[in-house]
Amino acid sequence: MVEPPSAVDITVAGSVLPTVSAALVWGIDFLLSSASQLAKPAFATILRNRREGVVYSAEVEEFRRAAAEDVGHLLREALHVGNERFLELMSARGHERVAMRHLPVFGAVDRDGTRITVVASRTDISRQAVGQLIHELEALGYLTLTPDPSDRRAQIVRLTERGMSFCTEGAEAAQALHSEVVDRIGGEEALDALRAGLQRIIGDA
Incomplete structure (x- = not known):
């Protein structure tokens, strides 16, 4: 059984962000892993085709209705809605050009800087892709790249002041999003019940 951590401060690039708890970050990761384990690609395909105007037989139409209520599909949709809302909140804070694909990089950079190869390892993203x-983040003013004094062939990644501000404001946006989810779902108890149900579905995975 996967257990959430207790609420503690989180450190990003060596700076403590007290507005976000470890439990909140765990919840995001937990929902993501839940969606990946439960989602059925066939359901997603049939729903997409329906939106594009494909006409199905009665049997397939029944399957489509079942797909719309599939837990995995709903998790993926909820994750998408949450991601989009987070980006909206960050855009309102002046970070409209940062995309979801950029977020793992922020959490992989140490206070004193980190080699690109280490960032790739920490994010589980290929060296070329990271x-x-x-x-991209350097061009936007969030990161700097400087030669590694111990190995001039390597480069050190550091957060700029704007990058640190993004982390702080991202914590605020995540907390605001959490509050919105709690309000929409009907309170903390309802969210706890959802979390417990997902834990039972996943089991020891």
């Missing part, structure tokens, strides 16, 4: 993300 390099592209880093260069």
Whole structure:
């Protein structure tokens, strides 16, 4: 059984962000893993085709209705809605050009800087792909790249002041999103019940 951590402060790039609890971050990761384990690609395909105007037989139409209520599909949709809402909140804070694909990089950079190869390892993203993300964030003013004094062939990634502000404001946005979810779902008890139900579905996975 997967257990959430107790609420504690989180450190990003060496700075403590007290507005977000470890339980909140765990919840995001938990929902993501739940969706990946439960989602059925066939359901997603049939729902997409329906939106595009495909006409099905009565049997397939019944399957489509079942797909719309599938837990995995609902989790994926909820995750998408949450991601989009988070980006909206960050856009309102002046970070409209940061995309979801950039977020793992912020949490992989140490206070004193980190090599690109280490960022790739921590994010489980290929060296080439993470390099592209880093260069995009550098162009946006969130990161700097400097030669590693111990190995001039390597480069050190550091957060700029704007990058640190993004982390702080991201924590605020995540807390605001959490509050919105709690209100929409009917309170903390309802959210706890949802979390407990997902834990039972996943079991020891």
